[in-house]
Amino acid sequence: MEMPAPDQRIISRRRQIARSLRRLVPADAVIDRAAELSAYESDGFTAYRQKPLITVLPADRDEVAAVLRYCADEGIKIVPRGAGTSLSGGALPLADGITLGLARLNRITDIDYPNRAVTCGPGVTNLAISTAVGSRGYYYAPDPSSQVACTIGGNVAENAGGVHCLKYGLTTNNLLALELVMMGGEVVRLGGKQFDAAGLDLLGAMTGSEGLLAIVTEVTVRILKTPARAVAFLAGFDSVENAARCVGEVIAAGIIPAAMEMMDGPAIRAAEAFVGAGYPTEAEALLIIEADGPEVEVAAATARIELIARRAGATTFRVSGSEAERLAFWAGRKSAFPAVGRLAPDYYCMDGTIPRASLPLVLTRITELSREYGLAVANVFHAGDGNLHPLILYDANKDDELRRAEAFGTDILRLCVEVGGVLTGEHGVGVEKRDLMAEVFTEDDLKHQQRLKCAFDPDGLLNPGKVFPTLHRCAELGRLHVHRGQVPHPELERF
Amino acid sequence: MDRLIEPADEDGLRTAIADAAADKRTLAVSGQGTKAGLGRPVEAQARLSVARLSGIVHYAPDELVMEAGAATPMAEIEAALDECGQQLAFEPPDLGPLYGQPPGGGTIGGVIACNLSGSRRPFAGAARDHVLGIRAVSGRGEVFASGGRVVKNVTGYDMSKLLTGSYGTLAVLSLVTFKVAPRPEATRTVLLFGETPVDAAATMEGAVDGPSDISAAAYLPQKAAARSGLDDVARAGGPVTALRLEGSREGVAERTVALRAALATSGETEELHGRRSRVFWAESGSGVLLPKAGEGGDMVWRLSLPPAQGIAGGGMIQQALGGEVSFDWAGGLVWCAPAPAENPEAVEGGAEELRRIVIEHGGHATLVRAPEAVRRRVPVFQPEGGALAALTRRVKENFDPRGVLNPGRMFEGL
Numbered sequence: 001m002e003m004p005a006p007d008q009r010i011i012s013r014r015r016q017i018a019r020s021l022r023r024l025v026p027a028d029a030v031i032d033r034a035a036e037l038s039a040y041e042s043d044g045f046t047a048y049r050q051k052p053l054i055t056v057l058p059a060d061r062d063e064v065a066a067v068l069r070y071c072a073d074e075g076i077k078i079v080p081r082g083a084g085t086s087l088s089g090g091a092l093p094l095a096d097g098i099t100l101g102l103a104r105l106n107r108i109t110d111i112d113y114p115n116r117a118v119t120c121g122p123g124v125t126n127l128a129i130s131t132a133v134g135s136r137g138y139y140y141a142p143d144p145s146s147q148v149a150c151t152i153g154g155n156v157a158e159n160a161g162g163v164h165c166l167k168y169g170l171t172t173n174n175l176l177a178l179e180l181v182m183m184g185g186e187v188v189r190l191g192g193k194q195f196d197a198a199g200l201d202l203l204g205a206m207t208g209s210e211g212l213l214a215i216v217t218e219v220t221v222r223i224l225k226t227p228a229r230a231v232a233f234l235a236g237f238d239s240v241e242n243a244a245r246c247v248g249e250v251i252a253a254g255i256i257p258a259a260m261e262m263m264d265g266p267a268i269r270a271a272e273a274f275v276g277a278g279y280p281t282e283a284e285a286l287l288i289i290e291a292d293g294p295e296v297e298v299a300a301a302t303a304r305i306e307l308i309a310r311r312a313g314a315t316t317f318r319v320s321g322s323e324a325e326r327l328a329f330w331a332g333r334k335s336a337f338p339a340v341g342r343l344a345p346d347y348y349c350m351d352g353t354i355p356r357a358s359l360p361l362v363l364t365r366i367t368e369l370s371r372e373y374g375l376a377v378a379n380v381f382h383a384g385d386g387n388l389h390p391l392i393l394y395d396a397n398k399d400d401e402l403r404r405a406e407a408f409g410t411d412i413l414r415l416c417v418e419v420g421g422v423l424t425g426e427h428g429v430g431v432e433k434r435d436l437m438a439e440v441f442t443e444d445d446l447k448h449q450q451r452l453k454c455a456f457d458p459d460g461l462l463n464p465g466k467v468f469p470t471l472h473r474c475a476e477l478g479r480l481h482v483h484r485g486q487v488p489h490p491e492l493e494r495f
Numbered sequence: 496m497d498r499l500i501e502p503a504d505e506d507g508l509r510t511a512i513a514d515a516a517a518d519k520r521t522l523a524v525s526g527q528g529t530k531a532g533l534g535r536p537v538e539a540q541a542r543l544s545v546a547r548l549s550g551i552v553h554y555a556p557d558e559l560v561m562e563a564g565a566a567t568p569m570a571e572i573e574a575a576l577d578e579c580g581q582q583l584a585f586e587p588p589d590l591g592p593l594y595g596q597p598p599g600g601g602t603i604g605g606v607i608a609c610n611l612s613g614s615r616r617p618f619a620g621a622a623r624d625h626v627l628g629i630r631a632v633s634g635r636g637e638v639f640a641s642g643g644r645v646v647k648n649v650t651g652y653d654m655s656k657l658l659t660g661s662y663g664t665l666a667v668l669s670l671v672t673f674k675v676a677p678r679p680e681a682t683r684t685v686l687l688f689g690e691t692p693v694d695a696a697a698t699m700e701g702a703v704d705g706p707s708d709i710s711a712a713a714y715l716p717q718k719a720a721a722r723s724g725l726d727d728v729a730r731a732g733g734p735v736t737a738l739r740l741e742g743s744r745e746g747v748a749e750r751t752v753a754l755r756a757a758l759a760t761s762g763e764t765e766e767l768h769g770r771r772s773r774v775f776w777a778e779s780g781s782g783v784l785l786p787k788a789g790e791g792g793d794m795v796w797r798l799s800l801p802p803a804q805g806i807a808g809g810g811m812i813q814q815a816l817g818g819e820v821s822f823d824w825a826g827g828l829v830w831c832a833p834a835p836a837e838n839p840e841a842v843e844g845g846a847e848e849l850r851r852i853v854i855e856h857g858g859h860a861t862l863v864r865a866p867e868a869v870r871r872r873v874p875v876f877q878p879e880g881g882a883l884a885a886l887t888r889r890v891k892e893n894f895d896p897r898g899v900l901n902p903g904r905m906f907e908g909l
Contacts, residue, residue, distance in 0.1 A: 114700055114803030137704075159649045170647065172656070173624045186882035193801035195616055195827045198859035198877040199905075200665075200887055201623055204656025208649040225704045248557045254580060254677030293742070294708050294750055300743040353645040355558050386558075387647040425647035433650075440650055441640070448639040449652045451893035455886065467651065480516060480635055480896050 001048055001431055003465040006096040010076055011053065017076065018054050021098075024066040029104075031055040040081065040099050044146075045089035045432055047348075047402065052079065052093035059104040061181060061217040068215065069185030071098060077461050078183070080211040082122065082154030085146045087349055088430030090157065090210050090466060097464075102153050105217060108132050115193045117176055119220040122153025126160070129221065138223040141168035144426070145334055153216045159208030161426040163259040163333065164290075166384035168224070170426070172207040179218035180206065183457045193220065205452060210428050211463040213456040227292035230258065231302060232329040235309040236283030236316035240264060243285035244359040246312035247383045250289070251356075253308060255301055259290040260384035261333050264363065267340060267378040267391070268332075274339035277332030280316045287383065288333050290326075333380065337391065340378045344393035348405045352416030353387045353425035365415055366390055373408040375401070387425035388416065414439060429467045437469050446470070451477050498541040504548065505630065505638060505669040511543055512667065513636025515899045524663040524901050526566040526602035530609055532594040534662050534904040535875050536867045545604065548669050551575055553644070560627065560644050561675050565604025565668040572603055576675055584676035585622050586613030588781040593795065593864055595788065604668045610660030613780035614711040614739070617703070617802065617824045619676070623659040628672035631658055633665065634895025644672055657890075663901045664909065665894040679710075679741035683751045684772040686727060686765045687736040687758050690714070695736045696806040698761060699825045702738050703802075707754045711739035711776055712825035714806065719784040719821040719830075725774055727765050737775060779823050782863065785832040786819060792832040794842070794865045796849065800858035802827035808856035815852065816845050839872070846873040876905055 010017070018032040031037060032054045041049045053076075058064045071078055077097035084091050093099045105121030111133060112118070118129050118140070126147040129140040143162035144150055150160065156178065161170045168174070177191035190206065191197035206213055237243040243262055250257065263271065265284045272279040279286055287309070291301040302319060309317050320326035332339075341347050354362055363379060370377045376393040390412055394405040413423050413433065417440055423433045437446060446468060453460070454474035464471065500522070502508040515522050523539035525531065526546060545566045553562035556579040563572060569587065576582055588611055591600040607629075612621040628642030641654030658666055690698060695714040702709050713736070720728050720735045728735055740750050755764045767775055778784055786792035800808050805826030813820050817834030833849065836842040846862070853860045859877035862870065879887055884906075891898075891909050903909065 112801075112803075115801040116703075117801070159653070161647055165647065169620060169624065172653065173620050182882060182886070186885075188882045188886060190883075192857050192859075194799040194858040195802070195824055196610070196612070196621055196799045198799070199879055199883070200890060201610070201656045201660050202886065202890075204623055204653050204659070207656075208653050210649075228706045228708075251559060251677070252557050254680065256677065294706055294746065296749045297708070297742045297746040300746050353643075353647045355555070355560075355644060357555070357558060382647065385646040387645075420643070421645055422643050422648045422650040424650050425645070426649060428649050429651065437651065440643075444637045445639045445641065446651070448633060448637070448894070449641070449654060452652055452654070452657065452890065455889035455893045458889075478893065478896065 003094065004471065006094065010096040014053055017074070020070060021054065021056055021067065024070060025056060025058050025063045029057045029059065029063070031057070040084070040093055040101070043081070043084040043086040043089060043091040045087050045092070045430065048089055048092055048431060050093045050095060052099035053096055055099045055101055057101045057104050061179065061187065064100070064215055064217050065181045065185040065187060067100065068181055068183055071461065072184045072459065075459070075461070077464055079463050080157070080215055082151035082157070083125065083149045085150040085154065086158065086428060086430060087351065088424065088428040088432040090428050090430040092431050094465065100215065103151065112193065113138070116223050117193045117220050118223055119218060120152060122156070122216045122219055123151050126150050126152055126155055129223070133223050137226050139226050140221055140223050141174055142171050145337065152219050152221065156207055156216055156219060157209065157211045158426065158428040161382070161387065163261055163382060166260055166382070167256050167258045172204060174222050175203060175207060175219070176222055177220035178203060178206055178216055180214040181217050182214050183459065183461050188214070191220070208428070210430065210467050212453055212467060213462065229295045229298045230290060230292035230326060231298050232320040232326040233289045233305060234279065234316070234318045234329055235287040235289065235314040236280035237285040237287070237313060238283065238315055240285045240363050241360045242313040243287050244356070246287060246309050246314065247356060249308045249312055250305060253304060255304060257289050257301070257305070257384065258292040259288070261288045262286065262381040262383040263333065263336060264379040266376065267336055267380050270339040270343055270378060271332035271336050274342060275331050275335050277328050279332050283315060288329055336380045340391045340393070344376070345395045345397065348392040348394065348409055350390045350392065350409050350412050351387070351424045351427040352413050352421055354416050354419050354421035356383065356386045358419040359383070362388065362415060362419060366412060369408055369411050373404050375405055375408055382425070386421065410436065431466055434467060435469050437467070447472065447477055454478065499544060500541055501544045501547055505632070508545065508548065508667060508669055509632045509636055509638050512632050512634065512899065515541070516634060516636045516897050519897050520899065521902050522899055524667050526605045527568070527600055529591050529594065529596055529600040530605050533590070533609060533863055535870050535907065537901050537904050539902060543667065545667060545669065552670070556581055558644070559675050560672065562644065562670065562672040563603050565671055566602045569601045569603060569606065570599050580678050581675045582678040583625065584615060584619040585625050586615040586776070586780060587611050587622060588613040589777065590781055593782045603671055607659050607671050608661065608663050608668060614713065614776045614823050617827055618710050623656050625674040626655045626659050626671060627674055629655045629658055629668055630670040631666035631668045634897065634900045642672065646674060662904045664891060664905050665900070667900065681744045681747040682739065682741050682769060682772045683747050684737050684739045684767040684775050685751060685754050685758065686767065687762050688731050688765070689733045689762045690736045692806045692810055694761065695734065696826055698736050698758070700803060703825050707738070707740060707750050708742070709738045710741045713737045713779045714822040715779065715784060716819065716821065718819055722784045723775070723778055725767065725771055727767065728775065737779070739772065739776065779821070782830045784821050785830055788864065791818065791835060792864070793835055794833060794869065795863050796831040796860050797863045798829040798831055798853055798858055798860045800827060800829060800853065800856050804856040804858070805829055808852060808858065811852050812849055815848055842869055843873055850877070879906070
């Protein structure tokens with residue numbers, strides 16, 4: 001993984017830069033001692049590590065603006081960071097860049113129940129929002145597995161999902177407003193508590209932009225009333241094909257469950273051994289389906305889903321009889337990553353999305369690849385929306401296994417693209433999938449994306465080295481090539 | 496604007512725009528042209544019609560996804576969805592009649608370019624929440640794609656959202672991929688008669704949070720209600736609050752009984768089933784319950800306000816400017832037709848006053864219908880300032896450096 005060549009002139013000025021920063025923010029907000037910097041050397045994607053030049057922990061918008069203005073003037077790169085739970089290396093530091101930790105912007109500043117809106121700093125954790133409004137019967141819908149730790153600012157950067165986004169959408173569908181600080185220190189507000197934001201949908205463009213456009217200093221999200229009733233079902237199948245057919249038929253029947261998750265045999269057994277959720281360990285595929293809403297609608301859905309599951313060949317079918325049991329059904333799924341993690345010293349979590357119908361084909365192919373690479377794999381799958389998380393097991397201390405795991409992962413992502421899917425559903429491109437972008441996009445596709453970046457950050461100082469395989473200068477991207485009817489750029493080599 | 500360019504395919508579209516960029520020739524972009532009255536008037540040297548980029552190219556009901564040429568008629572899309580018991584959850588409004596055209600027109604590209612959503616918007620999201628992917632030609636005359644056919648996707652920036660609601664000012668859509676949804680088995684609308692605006696606000700807010708799981712909430716003052724094509728609504732003789740329930744047959748029946756019982760202390764209730772329920776929401780979502788142009792409705796605004804401030808904000812505007820208002824999106828959408836102004840200065844003064852009140856209530860206003868001369872002087876979209884205006888300008892310049900596409904449609908000089 002090649003990162004942009006560090007600027008030695010910046011690195012050599014490290015002490016002076018730290019001194020300047022201490023004039024802009026409190027002294028304890030500037031971290032430049034090597035021992036303390038190691039805490040920031042990687043995020044959840046631990047295969048790559050790099051100590052940042054300096055870490056700065058601003059406490060409010062004005063401090064963020066002051067730091068950015070200074071860095072823009074000095075040409076110093078910025079890597080934004082929330083809780084550092086990214087699984088794609090989105091917060092991987094740069095040797096010549098400042099890691100801007102936003103964890104101190106961690107206050108909920110406004111809860112507006114009549115408008116169902118919560119405003120908070122980007123450093124507030126995902127779960128803290130639901131907790132803050134829970135006593136009044138509200139919650140924030142997107143629920144990534146890391147919700148205890150991950151921050152709402154990071155959720156915006158990666159457009160985080162979770163198991164309930166089949167019905168309730170991703171971060172982008174639950175976001176009302178943002179306050180941004182641009183690289184030059186200007187403050188921009190997008191959206192508001194109204195449903196539709198004014199002007200160009202820059203709120204939509206910011207969501208999932210992986211910290212390359214601007215720094216988020218305030219987030220307003222929509223909260224929802226907790227459904228009157230929620231019931232979970234566990235349906236075991238003796239083949240992935242049957243489980244996949246059940247998923248298709250539930251949707252074909254016009255039912256959009258609150259969640260519809262699949263685990264394969266290895267994932268089921270790992271989760272069961274870890275938390276004892278009551279999963280059928282002899283099954284080769286397990287569906288966890290949740291229906292929520294008014295009592296009468298949940299009852300109607302329960303009857304129909306059971307019928308569909310049985311027709312699709314379910315060998316076991318259980319309905320949660322209590323809230324405790326519903327949560328127990330979910331406990332296995334939510335701990336699937338650590339559970340699988342116990343099977344091997346290391347695991348590599350993939351994140352492709354595929355059209356649902358191609359699931360049996362893709363899983364068969366993954367099994368074959370697992371044999372070819374000699375590495376075990378367990379699969380958990382947001383079946384309702386086609387988001388696949390194969391977990392490749394390896395041992396980094398063994399010769400060659402990391403390299404093989406990465407090659408295996410790349411093959412899986414190529415396979416996802418081949419069947420009409422994409423590289424990442426919710427973990428982001430980061431550094432991890434950066435060099436695969438050309439599998440999905442043409443040169444012109446990527447150039448237009450980078451032009452959006454040029455509109456926000458013309459000097460390319462925000463999180464460089466992430467998302468885009470090739471860095472183009474904005475001046476070059478801005479030039480208009482007059483080519484009339486010809487094929488654009490016939491001379492260009494594709495990646 | 497005499498010349499009409501009508502490319503046969505995406506490559507023709509690319510050539511047309513590349514040539515225009517090379518010659519610095521401006522283009523007014525259209526599909527069927529049904530929404531030509533929405534936005535600032537475009538002064539361009541030629542008209543670029545994408546009408547031939549039409550047709551559904553992919554529809555997988557089990558995957559809940561459809562892909563279609565930008566100019567595919569909405570009627571064709573709705574018919575195909577209907578055949579499979581599906582629909583567009585964001586309920587795109589038919590704005591044709593608002594602009595004096597017959598109903599049933601418009602294209603999917605137009606709906607997406609204008610980010611138009613109907614009454615289900617607060618509960619199911621806007622058009623922009625349902626667009627999964629796009630192919631488009633930027634003002635540089637280059638084709639680019641974004642997104643895909645899957646719902647969960649963070650592979651690169653969400654350019655689909657950037658183009659949704661950009662009124663063809665950054666790029667011209669050639670192909671759009673969007674999420675579709677199952678149509679509920681049953682639909683009923685409960686009408687509650689005679690509520691004051693303040694009571695209606697409380698009813699809607701209570702219903703959104705209540706156990707009924709509603710999928711739309713509107714409040715029609717008496718005059719708006721009187722224009723409905725539905726007898727129950729038109730003859731109410733007073734304002735009408737409406738709440739929609741959707742779901743399974745047995746569920747909707749039971750929930751309707753419960754909701755009516757809960758509302759019984761607030762006034763008389765009635766219910767609309769099936770087709771009549773659909774007619775109600777088609778009317779409420781498309782602005783046709785306000786006076787027609789020439790009958791007091793020359794100027795129509797669509798205000799997006801925080802839902803809890805909608806009724807108060809709409810009321811204050813009506814007090815200041817006269818005319819009529821009507822509410823949807825549980826108060827978050829206000830249709831507003833101020834009383835006709837005496838002279839051009841009064842038109843501008845009224846618009847400023849309206850926007851002042853809207854900003855005070857935390858929202859923004861779009862002038863969706865007005866004579867061309869008015870739309871030239873009065874900003875159609877909420878004016879931007881400072882760093883945001885500069886950012887919008889830089890986005891435009893990056894995608895359309897020569898200002899070829901729909902010049903001035905959203906903002907003057909852009």
